[in-house]
Amino acid sequence: MLSDNLKKVYIFSGLDETELETLSKIVKQKTFNKGDIIFFDTEPYLGFYITVTGLVKIYKISKDAKEHILHLISPYNTFAEVPLFENFNEIFDDSFRYPANAMALEDDTRVILIPARQFRELLESNTKICIKMVSGFAKRLRHLNHHIEELTLKDVTKRVAGYILTEQNKAKDNDSISLNISKNDLAAYLGTIPETLSRTLKKLQDEDMITVDGKVIKICDMDRLKDFVV
Amino acid sequence: MLSDNLKKVYIFSGLDETELETLSKIVKQKTFNKGDIIFFDTEPYLGFYITVTGLVKIYKISKDAKEHILHLISPYNTFAEVPLFENFNEIFDDSFRYPANAMALEDDTRVILIPARQFRELLESNTKICIKMVSGFAKRLRHLNHHIEELTLKDVTKRVAGYILTEQNKAKDNDSISLNISKNDLAAYLGTIPETLSRTLKKLQDEDMITVDGKVIKICDMDRLKDFVV
DNA sequence: TTGTAGTTTTGACTTAAGTCAAAGGGATGC
DNA sequence: GCATCCCTTTGACTTAAGTCAAAACTACAA
Structure with a gap:
């Protein structure tokens, strides 16, 4: 009603x-x-x-x-x-x-x-x-x-890492988040472009801080991710 | 009181x-x-x-x-x-x-x-x-x-031009503004660094849109400056 | 006046991130 | 099924703006 x-x-x-x-x-x-x-x-x-x-x-x-x-x-x-x-x-x-x-x-x-x-x-x-x-x-x-x-004050990588942590914090129940928006929109929200976002997520993956599977991002190394953003 | x-x-x-x-x-x-x-x-x-x-x-x-x-x-x-x-x-x-x-x-x-x-x-x-x-x-x-x-949404040059126009608009009486802050601070306000601000002001000067004399910036070509920022 | 510190400018160089173009993927509708 | 559209990724390249270092200018204090 x-x-x-x-x-x-x-x-x-x-x-x-x-x-x-x-x-x-x-x-x-x-x-x-x-x-x-x-x-x-x-x-x-x-x-x-x-x-x-x-x-x-x-x-x-x-x-x-x-x-x-x-x-x-x-x-x-x-x-x-x-x-x-x-x-x-x-x-x-x-x-x-x-x-x-x-x-x-x-x-x-x-x-x-x-x-x-x-x-x-x-x-x-x-x-x-x-x-x-x-x-x-x-x-x-x-x-x-x-x-x-x-x-x-932060470069794209830090902004992306920061976004992941904030979202994880909202969900709180486990160490993975599911994006509720497209990566195009996420890029526009983080003040960058889809190509750069894609490359950035890959970089964080190569560093073994996260894994990305479509819209699901899993945090593998919370501590490293955390003191990386500050 | x-x-x-x-x-x-x-x-x-x-x-x-x-x-x-x-x-x-x-x-x-x-x-x-x-x-x-x-x-x-x-x-x-x-x-x-x-x-x-x-x-x-x-x-x-x-x-x-x-x-x-x-x-x-x-x-x-x-x-x-x-x-x-x-x-x-x-x-x-x-x-x-x-x-x-x-x-x-x-x-x-x-x-x-x-x-x-x-x-x-x-x-x-x-x-x-x-x-x-x-x-x-x-x-x-x-x-x-x-x-x-x-x-x-804007590059440094557009931000600087926009700032000049806004300040001129506040003063309103004539076509020149007098900075009330240091150029270091202005750079930090415009999301850039002093070196880049300095070069940007020079560029706008070379394009004959403004003249800069210390803290005084005079607008020479208002129209061009205006449709440059949008 | 000279000294000292802070601010601003200039020059040479680096780099993060954007552009452009093309190729994969995934979903949806016919 | 396949065709279409949109989203996403990848690669090659460009560029705006940052870094670093030094010089020039300014201002105020001794």
Whole structure:
């Protein structure tokens, strides 16, 4: 049910049943297939989104068609909330655009659109949501800081090794990870290109730190991998 | 006066005189000289800061001593607010560290420290501040998104040209800018090294787009510079 | 003024990572 | 089945930007 989905979203976790009902009346649900565009950075801003199922990539494209992925949004996480706060008045005219592009990476990617105006009204009357919003932004800021640190201070090999360790840490149960995105997308996320990523994984394999089998990467020498990334 | 300074800080701009008085009693003022460390990323988190005079750089250092500057904080802007929202309970134990390093870049750099606990209490009772905090974070997020876009999608020459145009846009009055930071720092901010920055500026000069005289950069061919960066 | 330290520039060289082109793989649909 | 498309890998080559070392310039202090 819709309000059950909303409840699982961090910023809405403080709302009671009535508030959730009210909210669920103003939101819109949409479903996308793999490769479908959710929005382009040229479109007027309508509001922010929640991923309910599937996976969404937030990305930028340069003039010469290079792509860089800023975020990968998994279920019950939000995206495109930043423009909400652009400027109290300007949001509601048509000049506002989405700050990046969003694409579904899996079939049956379901998202919920929260319209900007209604949400802003809710926010101004509800301190709890507001504080959660700040916390959510803080988390996002930490992620971006970390991302910049990785991109500027580390070479591709260290970034790849770092990504593997982070993913393994999330899964935690065993020493292998299964990529949920294509290697093309992983390359774009790590600030490199598929060819280089491929060669890098091979290099880490030749050094006996990992084994790669399709989308499954197994960590063979955790210790060496760890003090290699730092 | 202290509360006059606080009033000029965006997130405090909604507070009345009494609230400002209360706030000014819990804050601490500190003065630093050029090159002084305000905090290291190894120190326990005390609270966030406001720059009142001077300039502060927020930066990261890699194991092999490479530096990257994340932000440059000018007067009446805040820094190190993100950890405030790390986790409601954990902030107050000693395990919390600053997420990056902060250094004064000018003599007589004055900052105000807002202690974490007291500010959190203020925040929970004051929706206005909370909304301004979200807006402030949104602005920061936009900046970081832009920064990542620059670093990943553009080469050094485009980044340098982009920086010049942004600075000129801020000043606005004429077509030349005066760097307020050293070229070493500018290089670290643009994700490169001093040698490369020097050569890049020379290249832009040879192409007759700019002239460089010490810290003053004059834009000679605005149009060409503009459609060069995109 | 000279000294000293820090910043910036220049030159010669190296290298990590990108480009281009082609060949394998794997999945999906007809 | 095979054809098509996309993803991934491999090889050969190029290049942007980094490294290292030294010189030039700047600024302030003795």
